[in-house]
Amino acid sequence: MRFAWMVVGLALATPVLAQDHTLLATPTTVAWGYYSGLAKPALTVHTGETVKMQTLSTCGSPERMIANGVKPEEIPPYTAAIYKEVRAEDKGPGGHILTGPVAIAEAEPGDVLEVQILKIDLDADFACNSFGLNRGFLPMEYPYGKTKIIPLDRTKMIGHFAPGIDLPLHPFFGSMGVAPAGGKIDSAPPFAHAGNMDNKELVAGTTLYIPVAAKGALFEAGDGHAGQGNGEVDITALETYLTGTFKFIVHKEKHLIWPRAETPDYYISMGFSKDLKEATEHALRDMIDFLMTEKHLSRDEAYMLSSVAVDLDITQLVDGNVGVHAMCPKKIFAGR
DSSP: OHHHHHHHHHHTTSOOOOOSEEEOOOTTSEEESEEOTTOOOSEEEOTTOEEEEEOOOSSOOHHHHHHTTOOGGGSOTHHHHHHHHSOGGGBOSSOOEEEEEEEETTOOTTOEEEEEEEEEEEOOSEEEEEEOTTOSSSTTTSOSOEEEEEEEETTTTEEEEETTEEEEOOOEEEEEEOOOSSSOEESSSOBTTEESOOOTTOOTTOEEEEEOOSTTOOEEEEEEESOOOTBOTTSOOSBOOEEEEEEEEEETTOOOSSOEEEOSSEEEEEEEESSHHHHHHHHHHHHHHHHHHHSOOOHHHHHHHHHHHOEEEEEESOSSSEEEEEEEEGGGGTTO
């Protein structure tokens, strides 16, 4: 995908421009718990345009947040209407409240959608973290549920987890993805459509590449995180409210099997599966393919370089399909 890596190299250095469109989170502009190739777009744009998208947290209803200690005035006001007005039959099978879908008019199956993450704004002064019975990586070792509210200092970009424990904030969207070829799929397991990747590398200034499977691509975003550890072991991160500004570019007839990404410092390949070994194989094979096609290494050299220079990190372990991402540092290609 040489086209993609070269385009983003310019985009990452470009100042953020005013968005072309704004999509607020309302009862009619969210997809509650699913990606779907049959969904009606909440907004249609064209390749090269930008969209500012407002999203909800996964901290629950206003009543639940208040019961857990959030002050009512701290809860973004658009939350209540969505919980009250989205019909039960329009929810599920997953639990994420995603904003969208945004259709990119030129996108067709077989294309690649480039998503430049231009800006991410924190929209609340708190985050939540929860675990519960039969959830997370150690489900039976914690046979009860618990929620913690973490105050966020948006000026200093610090989360106050506990006395003497402050967390640096690195906001990113846990879920960004496009529709499958058919009907609804659960928002929880990530796969080729990207979705609930929970990849903490995808902060503002990075770019995501997703294979398109449905007309219009039908991009959705949500599951905002103020920060997260690789693994996301209790099944939640610093869950919070985010607004993201995205630029969409359609690459015609460019083919990917798995999502890829690029940061200012790394090329990233990804793999997802119910099995950790298989997910790792997907990420590694896609990195080898990238090194062969974009850096013109032989297959043997690509395998060797992956061993001596590429980090294979566990993205998350808790979303049905586990995730692995391969991180290849750009600085090693100084002479190429």
